[in-house]
Amino acid sequence: MAERGSLIEExxxxxxxxxxDREAFWPLWLEHRLHLYTVxxxxxxxxxxxxxxxxxRSMLLxxxxxPAHATKIENLQAWLTRLTRNVCADIHREQQRLSIGGNxxxxxxxxxxxxxxxxxxxxxxxxxxxxxxxxxxxxxxxSLPPLLRSVAQMRFLHEASYGAxxxxxxxxxxxxxxxxxxxxxxxRSCC
Numbered sequence: 001m002a003e004r005g006s007l008i009e010e011x012x013x014x015x016x017x018x019x020x021d022r023e024a025f026w027p028l029w030l031e032h033r034l035h036l037y038t039v040x041x042x043x044x045x046x047x048x049x050x051x052x053x054x055x056x057r058s059m060l061l062x063x064x065x066x067p068a069h070a071t072k073i074e075n076l077q078a079w080l081t082r083l084t085r086n087v088c089a090d091i092h093r094e095q096q097r098l099s100i101g102g103n104x105x106x107x108x109x110x111x112x113x114x115x116x117x118x119x120x121x122x123x124x125x126x127x128x129x130x131x132x133x134x135x136x137x138x139x140x141x142x143s144l145p146p147l148l149r150s151v152a153q154m155r156f157l158h159e160a161s162y163g164a165x166x167x168x169x170x171x172x173x174x175x176x177x178x179x180x181x182x183x184x185x186x187x188r189s190c191c
Contacts, residue, residue, distance in 0.1 A: 006031075010076055018070035025063055032077055033059075036084045043088035049177070050161050054091055058084040091161065098154075098164040140187050151176060152183035 010031070016024035037055050044050035062083055073079045134157070141152045150169060154160040160168070166176040 014070040058087045095164040148183040151179040
């Protein structure tokens with residue numbers, strides 16, 4: 001009987017979300033996030049960092065897309081699982097493109113391709129704020145030592161996974177993680 005009550009509550013939250021109540025998203029997400037993390041962990045071949053990245057991207061995409069589809073969804077867990085698997089597949093494609101980056105595929109091309117495929121719904125204020133933050137971040141990254149600069153650009157500006165960074169720079173994944181951590185520490189201290 002608890003299952004039925006949970007479904008009724010889910011329907012109410014979905015209806016609220018479709019009516020513009022953005023806060024209704026969070027109880028829905030929290031209900032399914034552990035299942036989605038497990039899906040991501042499997043899809044990302046056991047890499048916890050990549051799985052966390054995939055869950056974060058899935059959450060942001062679901063937050064953006066779910067209100068428009070909320071009233072049509074029969075099985076929310078299945079819908080979120082499909083969205084999450086698609087995000088994981090996108091990350092795999094991104095990693096593949098980054099790993100062949102030396103063969104004529106520039107990271108900037110990948111980023112611009114992803115930006116053009118993104119939902120064009122941000123407000124002008126959000127775009128301006130995002131651009132300002134990106135400019136400030138780029139300036140801060142430019143001040144880093146060369147060893148940390150490239151990993152910081154790939155991780156913070158292009159949202160590349162640690163595996164993709166390691167592959168692109170011909171370093172090990174633990175080294176990529178350590179350099180990102182060092183860059184983050186330097187950026188926090190100076191900004």
